[in-house]
Amino acid sequence: MIRKSTALAGIAVFGVGVALLAGCSTPTPSKSSAPAAELPLVGYKDVAYDDVTQGGTLNIAAAYGPNDVGNWNTAQANTADVVVLDFLAPTLGSPAIADAKGNWKPDPNFATSIELTSEDPQVVNVKLNPDAKFEGGQPITAADYQALFAAFSGKDEAYEIASSAGYDDVASFDVVSDTEFNVTFDTPYADWPNLFLANPIPASIASDPTVFNTGYVDKPVPSIGPYKFDTLDADAGVYTFVxxxxxxxxxxxxxxxxxxxxxxxxxxxxAFADDTLDAVEIVTPDQLSIASAKKGATIQTSGGLTYAQVTLNATAEPLDDLDVRKAVAKSIDREAIAAVMYAGMDAEPTTDGNYIFMPGQTGYEDVVGKDLAYDLKGAAQLLEKAGWKHDESAKKWTKDGKDLTLSVTVPDGTPSNSARAEQVQSSLAKNDIKVTIDTVPSGDYFTDISSGKFQMVSFGWQGTLFPISTAESLFYPAGDPAKPDEGQNYSFTTDESLGDLWDKANSELDPDKRLEIAKKINHVIAGFVPMVPIAPYVEKYATDGDLANFGTATFQSSDWTKVGFTK
Known part of the structure; x- marks a missing residue:
């Protein structure tokens, strides 16, 4: 399973597996020898709108829905989740969208133009489509965006948001008319297009923190997409959109x-094989085998932005000791885990060793391979430094009468997470570090993570078109398990120097200088070991052969008006 977050920050993903759109100062991806970078950017065949049949029902599935995370408001922190955002995608939209290559452009359904009109001070002008409206007929106006920007600014801590990155740099939001506004920044903000991937909500919701946080825990906000929520069969778990x-x-x-x-x-x-579903995301070899056997099935493959990682809870003993975290990191065989992840998936395995960039993106380098390289001897030395003694005959480490034991928490019914946890267990066993695997109900998984009720977990984070600014909330500030709805740093530790470094990176408009700052950030993160990146996921989908314009893509935004059947 994958927990994915919004474009505002990172998207967590558990199972498989944060760049908005590339702005003028965002480096374009470069060619890479990494297999993930060589995969197609779009897995499905683009079919012209007029060649798609009118009518029909699309039956798809998800591991959980908005009721399970406790909110339908895509701006609220609980809904900063890839699974839920994909779930609600037919009802959503934003002023900016991404094309196949990751370039951004205005979505004419929502904005006729989005332009950087001044660099000193930095000013962005937005002209909205006057025909845009919320479900029910209320126009989408500049006032709605003004209220959303204020909520996302972080100035009012009553709002439960995933991240304020970028929005907290806004000096003023000036409404020119119902369909036009200007955003002025305090300091230059390099990833400014990222702010316009947010889905607008009515000002009546965004201007009231109570309504924002809890007003839509079990009902949808007004749709702004081509479809709206219709009914829910709670017993069958079937949500219907029309x-x-x-x-x-x-x-x-x-x-x-x-x-x-x-x-x-x-x-x-x-369910896909027996024709209950028309499409299914493929995240395991067993799924691939089952889905491939369906008559007429099409298997799609593309590169992805999601990577698997192991998060270490720095508030849980013995991982509250930095040397122990470093020892764990150096004991994890990323290449072996990647090989298992890719086995049976018809793709060459590759590792991910960067806290910001994905393999294939400009700026990527294997920082983990340099700073936290697989080194069992070095790991043992770190454990000794931390006061642990190795009992070779008993094959264990002890300190103050206690054995060194760790656990990995996994969600029930998610073979990919379980398999990865078993590989972590196997890796650490080579250094006589005992690891147990604790299975919890999938509905409790991220609740336990955000509350700090774990030692180690392994899920996926989804990268973004704007990875420097969107990765910040995963590592800074530290986060607090006593405040589970605030932020996305589930290791609950940080290095305070990151605040200044990210401020510099987010305000640096020179791409080369910005990459140098990002490089420093990567090494600082490796220094306190909040997580260990493992490998990028290959994106795969199985669809019925007549399903058009639906499936997997690295960057490209889905056009739900074109999704349908060709027969």
Whole structure:
């Protein structure tokens, strides 16, 4: 399973597996020898709107839905989750969208233009589509964005947001008219296009923290997409979406979309095989085998922005000792784990060793391979430095009468997480570090993580088109398990120098200088070991052969008006 976060920060993903759109100062991806960078950018075939049949029902599934995370408001922290955002995608939209190569542009359905009109001070002018409206007919205006920017600014701590990155650099938001506004920044903000990937919500929601946080825990906010939520069969876990009568863009092709909550990944593949589902995300070899056997199935493959990692809880003994965390990191065989992740997935394994960039992105280098290289002898020396003594005959480490034992928490029904946890267990066993695997209900998994009820976990983070600014909330500030709704730093530790470094990186408009700062940030993070990046996920989808414009893509935004069938 994968927990994914919004473009505002990182997106957590558990199972498989943060750049908005590349702005003028964002480096474009370079060619890389990493296999993930050589995969197609889009897995599905683009079919022209007029060649897609009008009508039909699309049946798809997800591991959980908005009711399970406790919110439908995509601006609230709990919903900063890739699974839920994908779940609600037919009802969403934003002023900016990404193309196949990761370049950003205005979505004409929401904005006729988004322009940087001044660099000193930095000013961005936005002109909205006057036809844009919320479900129910209320126009989407500059006042709605003004309220959203204020909520995201972080100035009012009552708002439960995933990240204020970029929004906290806004000096003023000036409404020119209902359909035009200017955003002025205190200091230059390099990833400014990232701010316009947020989904607008009515000002009546964004201007009231109570309504913002809890007003939509079990009901949807008004749709701004081509579809709207219709019904929920709670017993069957089936959510139904139908065309939004207030949608102003091209008429959506489908009559209905059903989204069924199926926690178990293999069960999803079986539902696809027996024709209950029309498409399924493939995250395990078993799923691939099951889905491939379906007559007429198409298997899509593309590169992805999601990477697997192991998060270490620095508030939980013995991982509260930096030397122990370093020893654990040096005992994890990333290449072996990557090989297991890719086995049976018809792709060459590759590792990920960077805290900001994905393999294939400009700026990527294997920092983990340099600073925390796999080194069992070095790891043992670190444990000795931390006061642990090795009992070779008993194959264990002890200190003050206690054995060194660790645990990895995994969500129930998620084979990929369990397999990765077993590989971590196997890696650490080579250094006589005992690791148990604790399974919890998938619905409790991220609640336990955000509350610090774990020692180690391994899930996926989704990278972004703007990885420097969007990665910040994963590592700075430290986070607090007593405040589980605040931030995304689940290691609950940091290095205070990161605050200044990220301020410099986020205000540096020179791409080369910015990459140098990002390099420093990477090495600082490796120095306190909040997590160990492992490997990028290969993105795969199985779809019925007649399903068009739906599936996997590295960067490209989905156009839900074009999703449909060709027969």
């Amino acid at each position: 065309p939004n009568p207030d949608w102003w863009g091209p008429k959506p092709k489908l009559d209905k979309i059903t989204m069924t909550v199926i926690e178990d990944q293999t069960a999803q593949a079986n």
